[in-house]
Amino acid sequence: MQQENTTITDSHLIELEKYKRILDCMSESVWMWNDEEETIYANPNFCNLLWYKLEEMLWRKSYDFWDEESIRIVQENNKYRKKWETSKYEWLLKAKDWTLIPVFLSWTPVPGWWTVWIMTDLREVKSLKKVEEELKQLNKTKDEFISIVWHELRTPLTAIKWYLSMILDWDLWEINDIIKRSLNHSFDSTNRLIELVNDVLCISKIESWNMNYYMEDLEIVPIINAVYNDIKFEGEKRGINIELDIDDDISWCIISVDENKLKQVLLNLLTNALKFTKEWWKVTIKVEKNWNDAIFSIIDTWEWIPKDKMDSLFEKFTQVESALQRKNTSWLWLWLAICRDFIENFWWKIEVESEIWKWSTFFFKLKIINNL
Amino acid sequence: MAIKVLIIEDDIILNEMYAMKFKFENFEVESAFEWEEWLHKIDEFNPDIILLDIMMPWLNWFDTIKIIKEGSNKDIKVIMFSNLNDKQSQEKAKELWADDFILKADTTPKQAVEKVYEILKLK
Numbered sequence: 001m002q003q004e005n006t007t008i009t010d011s012h013l014i015e016l017e018k019y020k021r022i023l024d025c026m027s028e029s030v031w032m033w034n035d036e037e038e039t040i041y042a043n044p045n046f047c048n049l050l051w052y053k054l055e056e057m058l059w060r061k062s063y064d065f066w067d068e069e070s071i072r073i074v075q076e077n078n079k080y081r082k083k084w085e086t087s088k089y090e091w092l093l094k095a096k097d098w099t100l101i102p103v104f105l106s107w108t109p110v111p112g113w114w115t116v117w118i119m120t121d122l123r124e125v126k127s128l129k130k131v132e133e134e135l136k137q138l139n140k141t142k143d144e145f146i147s148i149v150w151h152e153l154r155t156p157l158t159a160i161k162w163y164l165s166m167i168l169d170w171d172l173w174e175i176n177d178i179i180k181r182s183l184n185h186s187f188d189s190t191n192r193l194i195e196l197v198n199d200v201l202c203i204s205k206i207e208s209w210n211m212n213y214y215m216e217d218l219e220i221v222p223i224i225n226a227v228y229n230d231i232k233f234e235g236e237k238r239g240i241n242i243e244l245d246i247d248d249d250i251s252w253c254i255i256s257v258d259e260n261k262l263k264q265v266l267l268n269l270l271t272n273a274l275k276f277t278k279e280w281w282k283v284t285i286k287v288e289k290n291w292n293d294a295i296f297s298i299i300d301t302w303e304w305i306p307k308d309k310m311d312s313l314f315e316k317f318t319q320v321e322s323a324l325q326r327k328n329t330s331w332l333w334l335w336l337a338i339c340r341d342f343i344e345n346f347w348w349k350i351e352v353e354s355e356i357w358k359w360s361t362f363f364f365k366l367k368i369i370n371n372l
Numbered sequence: 373m374a375i376k377v378l379i380i381e382d383d384i385i386l387n388e389m390y391a392m393k394f395k396f397e398n399f400e401v402e403s404a405f406e407w408e409e410w411l412h413k414i415d416e417f418n419p420d421i422i423l424l425d426i427m428m429p430w431l432n433w434f435d436t437i438k439i440i441k442e443g444s445n446k447d448i449k450v451i452m453f454s455n456l457n458d459k460q461s462q463e464k465a466k467e468l469w470a471d472d473f474i475l476k477a478d479t480t481p482k483q484a485v486e487k488v489y490e491i492l493k494l495k
Binding site for chain 1: 383385386389392393455463476477480481482
């Protein structure tokens with residue numbers, strides 16, 4: 001009986017052989033002791049971890065492979081181990097060259113004979129964690145840097161914009177048409193730059209989870225009217241008719257929404273639609289009621305988005321050429337990325353449908369909260 | 373008598389631009405780039421209205437408005453201007469007794485002047 005408990009018998013070896021293949025393939029290190037705390041098995045991973053060959057380890061006392069502090073802990077824990085309780089530690093092993101190797105280990109006593117130790121090399125986990133931490137930090141630094149740069153850009157741009165506007169406003173001297181036209185272009189370009197800065201800041205805010213949402217219960221119609229009034233002039237300038245198509249039922253509907261964000265989504269989609277619609281055609285703002293949902297659609301004419309491009313449409317910095325107009329529209333997609341992020345925050349998805357030579361529709365649904 | 377406006381904005385070029393516009397509209401203008409210096413001069417200049425940039429790094433605008441509103445014997449109006457385009461800052465500004473809020477990149481100097489007239493109920 002004593003013999004059976006302390007040494008490996010043939011039948012044990014046969015038993016062990018059955019599992020050897022599994023143990024050999026395990027990515028964890030496996031170490032087994034008998035009751036005398038002598039090594040009776042170590043899988044290849046464990047041998048490699050400590051730089052020993054298996055035959056060098058067999059029958060050696062377990063203490064040879066722990067660092068001193070760990071030996072103390074192991075001894076303290078022996079009483080639990082002998083009660084066959086399972087436990088987990090994070091401790092240090094001593095390799096052949098005396099290098100200390102941190103491992104996460106869990107052990108299980110096998111009734112009758114052994115203790116089985118299963119270990120994970122924490123150096124790998126720790127180095128991965130460290131890399132992850134470093135990447136996170138780096139990303140944070142990058143975000144902060146971008147945010148500062150763009151914030152700093154906005155102030156001088158604002159100054160340029162308003163100085164130009166004052167010159168144009170004041171008519172301090174007779175400026176001829178060419179100068180006036182040039183100043184107007186400078187003004188428009190500065191304006192575009194400011195919008196771009198705002199978009200980039202917006203995206204970086206969303207990505208760093210710093211975007212605040214200010215949810216309120218609001219009627220739909222006033223929001224749509226405000227957006228319509230904002231964009232109407234832009235449409236007139238381009239010779240495009242903007243139509244409102246609002247269900248009668250919508251007039252009493254209330255949604256829970258961040259007003260500014262919803263307006264920005266609608267304005268972004270409308271600006272996008274205007275860019276792609278040809279002169280004399282129309283863009284429609286449609287709001288319809290479908291059970292508990294208000295469906296907002298922005299419909300343009302002529303634009304066609306190829307099916308395979310639809311998924312990438314809402315990614316940042318994706319460059320999608322309009323199939324019909326071959327316009328380079330890379331910066332528009334930043335707006336669409338913003339739209340998607342805002343809408344997803346209201347727990348809905350923004351979608352696109354497109355029919356060649358006819359129309360494209362961007363639509364999303366918001367829940368009506370006062371539906372009877 | 374000319375209306376007195378105090379412009380507190382740390383960006384020199386922007387500050388000068390607003391100053392130029394207000395002077396052109398016959399306001400009496402003082403510009404401040406550093407707030408501490410101006411806090412004790414408020415009684416001296418006695419402005420009717422203050423344009424206060426809330427992004428100034430060294431300024432806790434939260435306390436500043438309180439000091440202006442509670443410390444002076446005159447009803448000094450305060451317009452906050454900023455490039456922070458979120459409703460929360462605007463609501464917060466109004467909660468703190470700011471009389472109005474101007475988004476710098478969206479408001480022309482001309483509109484800023486109109487806003488001042490509107491708040492002082494002069495037009």
